Amino acid sequence: MxxxxxxxxxxxxxxxxxxxxxxxxxxxxxxxxxxxxxxxxxxxxxxxxxxxxxxxxxxxxxxxxxxxxxxxxxxxxxxxxxxxxxxxxxxxxxxxxxxxxxxxxxxxxxxxxxxxxxxxxxLSYTNLGFALAAPEFTVSALRELYSAALGYRVSATNLQRVLSRRGLLEPTGHTAPPGPSGGRPAALFRFTAGGILVTDPFAVLRPPGSARA
Amino acid sequence: MxxxxxxxxxxxxxxxxxxxxxxxxxxxxxxxxxxxxxxxxxxxxxxxxxxxxxxxxxxxxxxxxxxxxxxxxxxxxxxxxxxxxxxxxxxxxxxxxxxxxxxxxxxxxxxxxxxxxxxxxxLSYTNLGFALAAPEFTVSALRELYSAALGYRVSATNLQRVLSRRGLLEPTGHTAPPGPSGGRPAALFRFTAGGILVTDPFAVLRPPGSARA
DNA sequence: CCACGTTTTCGATTCTAAGGCGAAAACCTC
DNA sequence: GAGGTTTTCGCCTTAGAATCGAAAACGTGG
Missing domain, CATH: 3.90.79.10 (Nucleoside Triphosphate Pyrophosphohydrolase)
Structure with a gap:
């Protein structure tokens, strides 16, 4: 990027x-x-x-x-x-x-x-995005990164929630300074350690009664 | 198989x-x-x-x-x-x-x-199963094939619905003869033509408002 | 210092699609 | 024709993504 x-x-x-x-x-x-x-x-x-x-x-x-x-x-x-x-x-x-x-x-x-x-x-079914991002990043920055790589705009709201739900994203506690035109300062995140994780390659047709931990 | x-x-x-x-x-x-x-x-x-x-x-x-x-x-x-x-x-x-x-x-x-x-x-996100199946097959036969390849039992009901919904499966109109112990004769299906189709590699983080044709 | 615009964040709701269950259908044998 | 077997289909539940809007947290300009 x-x-x-x-x-x-x-x-x-x-x-x-x-x-x-x-x-x-x-x-x-x-x-x-x-x-x-x-x-x-x-x-x-x-x-x-x-x-x-x-x-x-x-x-x-x-x-x-x-x-x-x-x-x-x-x-x-x-x-x-x-x-x-x-x-x-x-x-x-x-x-x-x-x-x-x-x-x-x-x-x-x-x-x-x-x-x-x-x-x-x-990008959509792994946390491969971490390999393109900086060690710490805002959700907005991550959204731009995904948008550019995928070729279409993705929702920042949804991106954060999807990645968080999968346990791929964690807040660092720090915040980034707001831009010149103001706005709420963005929280900084990092990807959780552990290398590339395939979210769920067998997404469909799972074994019975496996409600995905 | x-x-x-x-x-x-x-x-x-x-x-x-x-x-x-x-x-x-x-x-x-x-x-x-x-x-x-x-x-x-x-x-x-x-x-x-x-x-x-x-x-x-x-x-x-x-x-x-x-x-x-x-x-x-x-x-x-x-x-x-x-x-x-x-x-x-x-x-x-x-x-x-x-x-x-x-x-x-x-x-x-x-x-x-x-x-x-x-x-x-x-197997889960393409119609690659067609390459293992016979030209015409019953849902039960397909279920056994998927079960053996995936290593766990899949529901025949769900398998048929998932593949049908994706437009990968179509009925041939024929039926297979029932087994020796009876039972309702199974309908025969085939995979729709068109080679390997990736169902939705970008399954997540789709472009906005793309309710998947 | 207070109204206003900006950007981010979070919660509530809707929507899609898979998972599960049970009844009905269609066949066999006895 | 009764009982057993296998398949099929509909209804309901559940999970997770998409959408929407309000609230939070910051600047700026009067």
């Missing part, structure tokens, strides 16, 4: 093929690492994004002609950077809004769209 | 490493195919499972030591065989209940468990 919109970190290719186009960070898998270790290493090498709040496998992209001249199979990952973490970026690296991508290399546009869809889906 | 339980197709390895153990069907990726084409080819070569009702990527397994002596990165797939399709099996191939796997090779047990979890999750 950057400047009110969902953005993706791209870097401009210097070498052929597709030199000059923008691509997702990545690189080759080494002998002593699995794919997740590899993508974390690639990110740490090229940009200062060592604290990814969340990393998960997205999909394998393996069309034989996806990279001209060479057979390359890519395992795509979805990684989330908290909005309060603004890493130093090299010149050839930049954030781009997911809805307005530049000229991308290979099949990376398709990968980005897939990642966006995965994020949208998971 | 075989004999009332969720089963997985395994074949017994003839060569080292792990000779004699049971493994998931698979093989090497060729130059002119993507991973999905590859897994379909592997299945068609080794067993008569050409009509998979559903195939989807599961995850990449890439621990450096997952296969001794050689670096092998595997893209695991989840494929579903309808319960009315009983393919001819070679001698070294067999169905095994997911809950009672034999001695498996490599990390294949973990892969199977991951696949089972994915199936369970998707």
């Amino acid at each position: 950057r400047q009110g919109s969902l953005q993706v970190l791209l870097w401009q290719r210097a070498l052929a093929p597709h030199s000059g186009r923008w691509s997702l960070p990545g690189g080759r898998l080494c002998a002593d690492e699995d794919v997740e270790a590899s993508i974390r290493r690639q990110l740490a090498e090229k940009v200062d994004v060592r604290q990814l709040a969340h990393v998960e496998q997205l999909a394998v992209f393996s069309a034989p002609d996806r990279v001209p001249g060479e057979r390359v199979v890519a395992t795509a990952f979805l990684g989330l950077v908290p909005c309060d973490n603004d890493p130093e970026l090299p010149n050839d690296t930049s954030w781009y809004p997911v809805e307005a991508l530049p000229d991308t290399a290979f099949d990376h546009e398709a990968i980005v769209l897939r990642a966006r869809n995965r994020l949208r889906a998971k | 075989r004999q009332g339980s969720l089963q997985v197709l395994l074949w017994q390895r003839a060569l080292a490493p792990h000779s004699g153990r049971w493994s998931l069907p698979g093989g090497r990726l060729c130059a002119d195919e993507d991973v999905e084409a590859s897994i379909r080819r592997q299945l068609a070569e080794k067993v008569d499972v050409r009509q998979l009702a559903h195939v989807e990527q599961l995850a990449v397994f890439s621990a450096p030591d997952r296969v001794p002596g050689e670096r092998v990165v595997a893209t695991a797939f989840l494929g579903l065989v309808p319960c009315d399709n009983d393919p001819e099996l070679p001698n070294d191939t067999s169905w095994y209940p997911v809950e009672a796997l034999p001695d498996t090779a490599f990390d294949h047990e973990a892969i199977v468990l991951r696949a089972r979890n994915r199936l369970r999750a998707k």
